[in-house]
Each structure stands twice: as structure tokens, then as C-alpha cells.
Amino acid sequence: MADFRLLGDVAVAVGDRTLDPGPDRQRRVLAALAVDVGRVVSVERLIERVWHEAPPLRARATLVSYLSRLRHVLAAAGAGDIARRPGGYALEVDPAAIDLHRFRDRRARARACAGDDGRVAALLREALGLWRGEALTGLGGGWAAAERVRLHQERLDAEHDLVDALLRLGxxxxxxxxxxxxxxxxxxxxxxxxxxxxxxxxxxxxxxxxxxxxxxxxxxxxxxxxxxxxxxxxxxxxxxxxxxxxxxxAATPAEPVITPVVVPRQLPAAPPSFVGRRDELDRLDANPAAVSAIVGAGGIGKTSLALHWAHRHAGEFPDGQLFVDLRGFSPDSAPMDPAVALRGFLHTLGVPADRIPVDLHAQAALFRSLVADQRVLLVLDNAVDTAQVLPLLPGGRFSTVVVTSRNRLSGLVTGHGAQHVSLDVLSDAEARALLTDRLGPERVEADPASVRELIRFCGGFPLALNIVAGHACTRPRLPTAALVAELRDLGLDALDDGDPTASLPTVLSWSHRALTPEQATAFALLGSAPGPDIGLPAAAGLTGLSPARARAVLRALERASLVAQDTAGRWRMHDLIRTYAATTAERDLSDDVRQEASDRLVDHYLHTARTAEGLLDPHAQPIHLDPPAPGARPHPLPDESAAMAWLDAQHPHVLAVQQAAASHDRHDVVWQLAWSLTNFHQRRGHLQDQLVVWRTALRAAEHLTDPVPRMLAHRRLGRAHTKLGRFEQATEHLHRALAQAEHHHDLTQQAHSHHELMWAWLQRGDDRRALEHARRTLDLYREFDQPVWEARGLNAVGWCAARLGDYDTARAHCHAALALHRRHHGRSGEADVLDSLGYIDHRTGHHGLAVEHYRQAIALRRGLGNTTSAADSLERLGHPQAALGQADEARATWREALDLYRQQGRHAEARRVREKLDTLG
The missing domain is CATH 1.25.40.10 (Tetratricopeptide repeat domain)
Incomplete structure (x- = not known):
């Protein structure tokens, strides 16, 4: 699908390619047709737009030459056509393919939404987000200049309209x-x-x-x-x-958020071996702008078909491709709540976590608004039923949805016109092609009769065929006839009851029987491991094997097609195989063996996460953990950067382990894991996850005699609610934490609670009340032999004082905090104080000092690997640079901040910096 760009450099994008329209005047021809897409533009008008007042002698012939070249470029890419019409020429493409017309369409729709200012603001933000710079950039000539002036006025009018809508919203x-x-x-x-x-x-x-x-x-x-x-x-x-x-x-509705800085490309890799399914592919090809439901038994190849088709057509969806595994038939967890999937989509589309509505219907409405007029492909894999899918449908007429499910989803077909694509077993020819691809033509052609019998035994079931092929690959010298004899001896049931899954347990049992005792035990344990997949260190802990031995076992299971390794080096099981593995664990392993494995895995994640938290905040009050279970293998983390990398990769698994621990009443583990994720969640902005883990921790803490976990849970929940702007809930939790700390005479928890109350009141805009809590925090911190804590309290008072305009007090407290941090090597706190001093200097007109303080803060944060905070300091550094007239330095600083925000997926911050760059000119 082509995307004609006029609101910036004139270009045509097709998929990931940008076509070259040619020299300046040829690009003027394209622009002159695109602004009047679908309408005839006379030859005289085109000549005037291209050459203004000085056309050449052979202007018509030259124009025809330009049009011919453009027609060839567009046709070769399937991007549209330039048609000859009586009196002139017309560009024949969908107007929605041209950013200028999308801009005007959204403005018109915004005017039609009078009275719904939230929707008006969303549409106008989308419209303005289409601009990539000055319109018709690079085009010379009088027409282009005049058109730029007119389009610039349209942009200004849209900006004024947006401000009016936002003012009406409060x-x-x-x-x-x-x-x-x-x-x-x-x-x-x-x-x-x-x-x-x-x-x-x-x-x-x-x-x-x-x-x-x-x-x-x-x-x-x-x-x-x-x-x-x-x-x-x-x-x-x-x-x-x-x-x-x-x-x-009093209450301002949350406004919709900007479009994503990066177009989402979430499709997993295309299946490496794909055969057949010609009829099904043709049906999907014939229905490109609707909903298709691919249904069939587990392991029949639904996901492979969906991804194969999606990758073939990805270029037709320039606004992105979204993918989610809805885990409708996962053996270890309930089907994914649609709200979880929507939060993932909204985050990908640039919505900050604190702007995502709590209500499912509001989330769905926001999602539909963001993709209403975009060409987006959604692949919803493993749906359990229609109800799980409906909130995820985009609703617009340009997007395509492909759903896979083991259920027929009749409600989606009858109620929403979905195309039903039923996936059956492979034909004999397709099964033979699959085996040829896996085993090589020489081995298949060596014994055609045995291959036919093997295909018959497998019943055309793709997963069964792959398992058989995987077993054959591990024994390359074994004749095909011997493989068939083994299958016959095992009594493979070739779908006698008409259900393709009926024979699969037999195939799996045959594959399982070929494993060594060590491999069989590992296979059984992997079936019950929490999380969507597993890495090598966790697998070693689960199985009690050395990392080298665990890797060898995993590779053996991969050769048998029982596990697969992704590009990140993680190991995953198909749902049905995982179910079978869990069954064998219950059947073949004793309760003690399974419990010991679970303890090793939990301790792997718990002790590694605890180490990571200590690296992220070395001055935090530590928590006590029991020694890890024998055979557990916590992952070594040498520094803060390694800690962040491990948490980034293992975050969903730590969450899954906490939920598993909660279901088994392991109350200590539950709150300890929540504690270990706190700084990571704050740095990465995982506010919803922070709420979930600490709510779970609070329930667990109610069963413990130690009051500290309850205080921690209330305090952390208060902090999370503060970040989300839920101030009543925040102060309720924080006052509970403070009251419990006072009841138990726990001065440490009192100090921390006052510190969080300070931030809560700052966010509410009550700087004076925040200062009261900051001063109480400082008083309490001074009672401990913790200089870094005292420094935090000094910085808190300094920041609150600066917010109130008392810059002398602010500067004195911050300098005292800086001295303490430097004396006791609190580098993270030192960076925070330097950032505060930069703010104070800038607000008091000492812009040179502000620049120096910000630069020192940035250097420290980079040294700590804290790119999130470094980006914030870079954004602030640009202000004193601009105030000093250092426009080039400010521009470079803000561009660096913009790059970091985009890398971190912080789209709102990126938009804010982009606007500053535009203002700087």
C-alpha cells in the first residue's frame, strides 16, 4: 500500500521502501496531481504549477515525458496510476493514501465532532502528527511556494483549533x-x-x-x-x-495520545518451513480488508498459516503490524484478559501507562480511535472465544484482522462478518513436501512406500509430522522403514474418532519414549515452569543440571521437536506439548522431585531479582532472604547495566513466578519478589505491573506476623497510585503505611512514608504540604547513621523549596546533599542533586551554572547506565542553553534527548521535545 507524502519532503513510500519521484520538476508534477487526487488537472494548470511564469518552449512534450516516467515508477511499485482524462490528467489512488488528504479528513471529522472535545483533540493531534516538516519541502517554483503558505495556514488553524479544544477540556x-x-x-x-x-x-x-x-x-x-x-x-x-x-x-478527561514515533512491527518470524495451504491462502488474499478467523485443532498449523500470510502482505500495512498471543489454550495460565492485550497495543501505539484507561470499554474505544483510519494488520493468535476478540477489533475500514483459534468463533462469523477459514490436516502431497523439506529429497525418495505409510500414520497432522521428522533427523542412518516399524509398534492412532488431536498424545509418547532418563525428567519439569518461555540459567536451576549439561539436554529436546529456541536464545514449548509434559511430570515424577525443582526455580528468580534491586539502589535498606535451595543457580549480575538487562528479559517470568508463589501460599516469596521489582518498574514506567505485584504482595503480607511487609506494600502502592495520578488512593495507602509505622515505632518506615507523601503532594500541586513532609523526612533520616538517606532528605527539602520559589533555601540544602553524596559515593543521588541544582540555577537566571550542573548529572547517569534519567536531564539542559543564545547546542541536546526517548518508547516525551525543536527553528 502506497503512502504519498506532501507534508514534508515530497515522497512515495511503499512498505519499507521510499520511491524516488525524480528531479525537482518531476516531483512538482507528482505534488500538483496529489493535491487534487482523483480530480482532473488540466495540462495548462499543470504547466503553470510546474514552471510558474517561465515554461519552456516544449512544455507540453516535457510534461508528458515527466508523466510517463512517474507512471512507470508508480506502476512498477503497485503504488497507483496517472490516468489521461479529457482535458488533463488525474492521479488515481485512494485519497487516504495521501497525508495531506488524511490531514484534511481528520480536520473535517474534528469539526463534525463539535461537543466532544476529547474526540476533537484526538483527531487534531492525529492530523498534526502527519506533518513531517514544512510542506512540499525541497520543491522550487512559485506554485509550490504559494501552496506552502496556504498549507502552513491550514496547519496554524488546526493548531489553534486544538488549543481551543484543550482549553475547553480544562x-x-x-x-x-x-x-x-x-x-x-x-x-x-x-x-x-x-x-x-x-x-x-x-x-x-x-x-x-x-x-x-x-x-x-x-x-x-x-x-x-x-x-x-x-x-x-x-x-x-x-x-x-x-x-x-x-x-x-475539577476533573479533566484523559486526552487521547499521539501516534507512535516508531511504526509497530510486532510479527514474529515467518515459519521457516511452510508447505501447502494454497486454498486457504487464496481465501485470505481475497479478503484483505476484513476479519478472518483461522480455526482448527491445536498443532494443525494455524499460527504458521497466519504468519506466512502476514509476512507476505506486511508491505500493504504501512501503519504497522500488531501481534498478540492470547493464550486461549495455555496449559499454565488462564486466557489473556483482553484488557492486558489492549494495554500492550496502546503502549506500542504511544500511550503512556498513566494515560491508559482502567475500564475495558474505554481502552477499546481509545484503541479504535488511534487506528480508525490507519492501515494496520492485527494477528490475534490463540483466541479462546469471540468475547476475548471483540474488544481488540479496530473498527476502521482500512485494517485487517487475522484471528486463530481452536474454537470455531461462530459469534465472530455471524455477528461481525468474519471470514471462516477452517484448517484441516495436510494432504498427502503436502505432507510429503514437508518431510522432503525436513529430511531432504534423497532420504524421502529412497523408500517411497515407507514414506507413504509414515504419512498415513501421522494422518497429515503437521505437528506429528514434524515430531517424526525431528526424530528421524537425530538418527540420519536409520532407514525410513525402521521409523515406520517403531510407529506401528507404538500403535499410533491415526485420528480414528475424526479429531486430529486424538493421535497426537501417542506421537508425543513415542517421542518421549526415545528420550534418555535425564532428558525425560527435564522435559517433564519444563512443562510446569511458570512463564511463556525459559532461559538457560533458569532451566539449569529448574532441572538441577549444570548450565552446560542443561544446554545439551535442551538441544536434544529441540532436535526431537519438543521445544524450540527463538532468536533471543529462549526455549519455548507448543501448548499441546507443554500440556503433555506437565502430565508426564505428574505421572512419572514424585511430589518431592517436583517440589524441589519448583523451589530451585523460584530461588533462581528471587535471588537474582534481589541482587538486581541491590545494584539499582545500593543504599536501599536490604531485605533478608533464606539461602537458595540446593542446586538453585541465581544468575550472576556484575553491575547495574547487567541488572537492567536481566530484568528487561526476565520481567514476565518474575511476574509469573510471583503469581505461582501466591497460588501456593508462599507469602514471603510474594512480597520479596515485589520488593525486588520496585526500582525496575519505576525506571521502565511499568506502573500497572507495579500496582499488580504490590496488590498481590499486600494480600500475602496480611498472612504474615512481621508488620514490615504490610507497611512496604501500602507505601509502594501509594507511590504507584501517585505516578498514575490517583491521589486519593495514593494518600490513603501512604497514610496507612505511616500509621502502621508509627504504631510499631518504626522510624525507618515513617521516614520513607513521609518521603512518598512529599511526592504525592507535589504531584497534586500542594508544594507547601509537600515541603512539610520533606522536612519531616529530613528530620527522621538524620536520626539514622545513613548519610545517603540524609542527603536524599536534604535534596527533597531543596526541591520543594525551589518549587515554592525559595531558591536560597533550595540551593543551601542541595549543596549540603551534594557534599554528603560525594563523600559517601552515592552516585545516583549525586546525579539527582546536580539535576536539582541545574533547575535552581536556570530558574534564577544563572544559565551558565545550570548548563554545568546538568552536564555533570548527565555524565553520572550515563556512567550508571541510567539512560532514562539521562534523557530527562538532557531535555532540561536545552532550556538554559537556549536562554544563553546557544541555539546550536540546545538543538543538539534536544535531538539527543529525542533519540533516547524514542529508543525508550516514551512517546509523549518525544513529542514534547520534537515541539521544542520545532519552536527553536
Whole structure:
């Protein structure tokens, strides 16, 4: 699917390729047709747009030559056509393929949504997000220049409309920086002036608002000899009269978020061996813009078909491809809640975790809004039923959905017009092709009769065929006839009851019987391991084997097609094989053996996570863990960078282990794992996960006699709610934590609770109450022999004082904090204080000092591998650089921050920095 780009460099993108439209005038021809897509543009008009007032002598012939070249470029890529029509030419493509027309469509839809300002803001953000810079960049000539001016005005109007919608939604202070830049550029724009005056008033800067009104009025009178218009005068009078209706509403609805900085490409790798399924592929090809449901038995090849088709057509979906395994038939967990899948999609599409609605219907509505007019491919794998799928459907007419399920999903077919693609066993010819691909043509052709019998025994079942082929590959000198004899001796049931899965346990039992005792034990234990897959260190801990021996066993299981290794080096089982493995564990292994394996695996994750947390915050009060079980193998982590890398890779598994521990009433493990994930969740912004693990920990803590886990759980839940903007829940938990700490005379927990209450009140905008808690925090920290804690308290007081404008107090406390951190090697805290000092210096006009402090903070954070905080400091560093007139330095700094934000998936921050760069010009 082509994407014609006019709002930036004129280009045509097809899939991952950008076509070259040719030289400047040839690109002008393309642009001149694209702005009037589908309509005839006369030859005279095209000549005027291409050459303006100085066409060459053979302008018509040259134009025809340009059109011919463009037609060839577009046709070769399947990107559209330029048709000759009476009187001129027309570009024949879908208008939605042209960013300018998508921009205008969203503006029109926004105007039609009058009264629904949240939807208006979302549409206008989408419209403005289509701009890649100045329109028609690089095109010369008078028409292109005039068109740029007109399009620039359309963009300005859309920006004004967006600000109006946001003001109606209750925004104010957050709009001030951007509006302050705009009013400098357009000082006599009364609409813009009114927006800026209202935003200043809502930000608590009423004096500044009135001063700006007076400045605008004076300019209008002096330059134009006229008074401000009625609307601006009325706003001025209402501010003077302290009209409460101008204040922001008490609760502002969460506005939809920007489109993603990076187009999602979530499809797993295409299946390396794929044969047959011609009819099914043709049916999917014939239904490219709808919902298709691929149904059939487990292991029949539904996912392989879906991914094979998806990769063939990925280029037709330039806005991205989304994939989720809904785990509808997972042996170790319930089907995925649609809300979990939606949160994953929304995060991928650029929605910050704290902006994702809690309600499933609201999540689904936001998802549909973000992809309404985009060409997106969704692959929903392993659905359990229609109800699980419905919230994930995009609703727009340009997207395609492919669902796989073992159930027929009749509700999706009858209620939503889904195409039903039933997947049956492979034909004999297809099964033979599969075996030929796996075993090689020489071995298959050596004994055709035995191959036919092997195919008959497997009943065309792809998983059974792959298992047989895998076993044959491990014994390359064994004749095919001997393989068939083994199958016959084992009594392989070739689907006697019509259910293709009926014979699969026999095939699996045959494969299992060929394993050594060591391999069979490992296979059984892997079937009950929590999490979607497993890495080598965890597998070694689970099995009690050395890492080298565990790797050898896993490779043997892979050769038998019982496990598969992905590109990240992790090992995964097919659902049915995993179910069978868990069954063999219950049948063949004693309770003691299974319990010891579980203890080793839990201790692997718990002790490694505990080490990681200690590296992320070496000055945190440690928790006591029992020694790891014999044979457990915690993963060694040498430094903070290794700790973050391990947590990034193992995060879903640690969550799964905590849930498994909760189901087995291992209450100590539950809260200890929550404690071990705290700093990681905060750095990576996993706010919902932080809520879940500490809610689970709080339930576990209620069963323990030690009060500390309960205090910790309430405090951590308070912190998570603060980050999500849920201030009532936050303060409720934090006051419970404080009350329990006071009841048990635990000064440490009291100090930490006051520290969290400080942040909660800062987020609520009550800086004075925050300062009270910061001072109480400092007083308590000073009672301990913990200089780094005291330094944190000093920085907290300094930051709150700076927020209140008491910069002398702020600077004194921060310098004292800096000295303590440096004396006791608290590098992370030192970076925090330097960042605070940079803020104080910038706010007090000492921009040179601010630059130096920010640079020191950035250097420390980079040395610690804390790129998340480094990006924040880089963003702040750009402000004093700009204030010093160092535009090039500020631009380079903000570009680096932008790159980091994009790498970290922090799309809102990336958009904010992009706007600063645009403002800097």
C-alpha cells in the first residue's frame, strides 16, 4: 500500500521502501496531481504549477515525458496510476493514501465532532502528527511556494483549533510554554492572544495574563489604530471580575495520545518451513480488508498459516503490524484478559501507562480511535472465544484482522462478518513436501512406500509430522522403514474418532519414549515452569543440571521437536506439548522431585531479582532472604547495566513466578519478589505491573506476623497510585503505611512514608504540604547513621523549596546533599542533586551554572547506565542553553534527548521535545 507524502519532503513510500519521484520538476508534477487526487488537472494548470511564469518552449512534450516516467515508477511499485482524462490528467489512488488528504479528513471529522472535545483533540493531534516538516519541502517554483503558505495556514488553524479544544477540556498551565513561543511569532493574532491569556490565568499567573492583554491592546492601537475585538475584551473583563467559570474543571478527561514515533512491527518470524495451504491462502488474499478467523485443532498449523500470510502482505500495512498471543489454550495460565492485550497495543501505539484507561470499554474505544483510519494488520493468535476478540477489533475500514483459534468463533462469523477459514490436516502431497523439506529429497525418495505409510500414520497432522521428522533427523542412518516399524509398534492412532488431536498424545509418547532418563525428567519439569518461555540459567536451576549439561539436554529436546529456541536464545514449548509434559511430570515424577525443582526455580528468580534491586539502589535498606535451595543457580549480575538487562528479559517470568508463589501460599516469596521489582518498574514506567505485584504482595503480607511487609506494600502502592495520578488512593495507602509505622515505632518506615507523601503532594500541586513532609523526612533520616538517606532528605527539602520559589533555601540544602553524596559515593543521588541544582540555577537566571550542573548529572547517569534519567536531564539542559543564545547546542541536546526517548518508547516525551525543536527553528 502506497503512502504519498506532501507534508514534508515530497515522497512515495511503499512498505519499507521510499520511491524516488525524480528531479525537482518531476516531483512538482507528482505534488500538483496529489493535491487534487482523483480530480482532473488540466495540462495548462499543470504547466503553470510546474514552471510558474517561465515554461519552456516544449512544455507540453516535457510534461508528458515527466508523466510517463512517474507512471512507470508508480506502476512498477503497485503504488497507483496517472490516468489521461479529457482535458488533463488525474492521479488515481485512494485519497487516504495521501497525508495531506488524511490531514484534511481528520480536520473535517474534528469539526463534525463539535461537543466532544476529547474526540476533537484526538483527531487534531492525529492530523498534526502527519506533518513531517514544512510542506512540499525541497520543491522550487512559485506554485509550490504559494501552496506552502496556504498549507502552513491550514496547519496554524488546526493548531489553534486544538488549543481551543484543550482549553475547553480544562487545560491551561501545560499549554503556556508553547503558546508563549507562538505569541512572539504572531503578536497581533487576537485568537492566539486570547488562548495565551486564558492559559496564563489558569496557571495561576493572572498578573501575567493581564499584562499580556495590555501589551496586545497597545500594539493593536499603535500599529493598526484599533481596539481589541469583542471576544478578547470580554475575556479581559471576565478575568478582572474573577469569573470562576474560567477555571479548569475539577476533573479533566484523559486526552487521547499521539501516534507512535516508531511504526509497530510486532510479527514474529515467518515459519521457516511452510508447505501447502494454497486454498486457504487464496481465501485470505481475497479478503484483505476484513476479519478472518483461522480455526482448527491445536498443532494443525494455524499460527504458521497466519504468519506466512502476514509476512507476505506486511508491505500493504504501512501503519504497522500488531501481534498478540492470547493464550486461549495455555496449559499454565488462564486466557489473556483482553484488557492486558489492549494495554500492550496502546503502549506500542504511544500511550503512556498513566494515560491508559482502567475500564475495558474505554481502552477499546481509545484503541479504535488511534487506528480508525490507519492501515494496520492485527494477528490475534490463540483466541479462546469471540468475547476475548471483540474488544481488540479496530473498527476502521482500512485494517485487517487475522484471528486463530481452536474454537470455531461462530459469534465472530455471524455477528461481525468474519471470514471462516477452517484448517484441516495436510494432504498427502503436502505432507510429503514437508518431510522432503525436513529430511531432504534423497532420504524421502529412497523408500517411497515407507514414506507413504509414515504419512498415513501421522494422518497429515503437521505437528506429528514434524515430531517424526525431528526424530528421524537425530538418527540420519536409520532407514525410513525402521521409523515406520517403531510407529506401528507404538500403535499410533491415526485420528480414528475424526479429531486430529486424538493421535497426537501417542506421537508425543513415542517421542518421549526415545528420550534418555535425564532428558525425560527435564522435559517433564519444563512443562510446569511458570512463564511463556525459559532461559538457560533458569532451566539449569529448574532441572538441577549444570548450565552446560542443561544446554545439551535442551538441544536434544529441540532436535526431537519438543521445544524450540527463538532468536533471543529462549526455549519455548507448543501448548499441546507443554500440556503433555506437565502430565508426564505428574505421572512419572514424585511430589518431592517436583517440589524441589519448583523451589530451585523460584530461588533462581528471587535471588537474582534481589541482587538486581541491590545494584539499582545500593543504599536501599536490604531485605533478608533464606539461602537458595540446593542446586538453585541465581544468575550472576556484575553491575547495574547487567541488572537492567536481566530484568528487561526476565520481567514476565518474575511476574509469573510471583503469581505461582501466591497460588501456593508462599507469602514471603510474594512480597520479596515485589520488593525486588520496585526500582525496575519505576525506571521502565511499568506502573500497572507495579500496582499488580504490590496488590498481590499486600494480600500475602496480611498472612504474615512481621508488620514490615504490610507497611512496604501500602507505601509502594501509594507511590504507584501517585505516578498514575490517583491521589486519593495514593494518600490513603501512604497514610496507612505511616500509621502502621508509627504504631510499631518504626522510624525507618515513617521516614520513607513521609518521603512518598512529599511526592504525592507535589504531584497534586500542594508544594507547601509537600515541603512539610520533606522536612519531616529530613528530620527522621538524620536520626539514622545513613548519610545517603540524609542527603536524599536534604535534596527533597531543596526541591520543594525551589518549587515554592525559595531558591536560597533550595540551593543551601542541595549543596549540603551534594557534599554528603560525594563523600559517601552515592552516585545516583549525586546525579539527582546536580539535576536539582541545574533547575535552581536556570530558574534564577544563572544559565551558565545550570548548563554545568546538568552536564555533570548527565555524565553520572550515563556512567550508571541510567539512560532514562539521562534523557530527562538532557531535555532540561536545552532550556538554559537556549536562554544563553546557544541555539546550536540546545538543538543538539534536544535531538539527543529525542533519540533516547524514542529508543525508550516514551512517546509523549518525544513529542514534547520534537515541539521544542520545532519552536527553536
Amino acid at each position: 487545560h491551561g498551565e501545560d499549554l503556556v510554554p508553547d503558546l508563549a513561543t507562538r505569541v512572539v511569532e504572531w503578536p497581533l493574532d487576537e485568537r492566539l492572544a486570547g488562548q495565551y491569556v486564558l492559559a496564563l490565568h489558569r496557571a495561576g499567573r493572572t498578573a501575567d495574563a493581564l499584562a499580556h492583554y495590555r501589551q496586545v491592546r497597545r500594539r493593536l492601537v499603535d500599529d493598526l489604530g484599533t481596539e481589541p475585538g469583542a471576544a478578547l475584551q470580554e475575556l479581559h473583563q471576565r478575568i478582572l471580575a474573577a469569573d470562576t467559570a474560567l477555571s479548569a474543571p
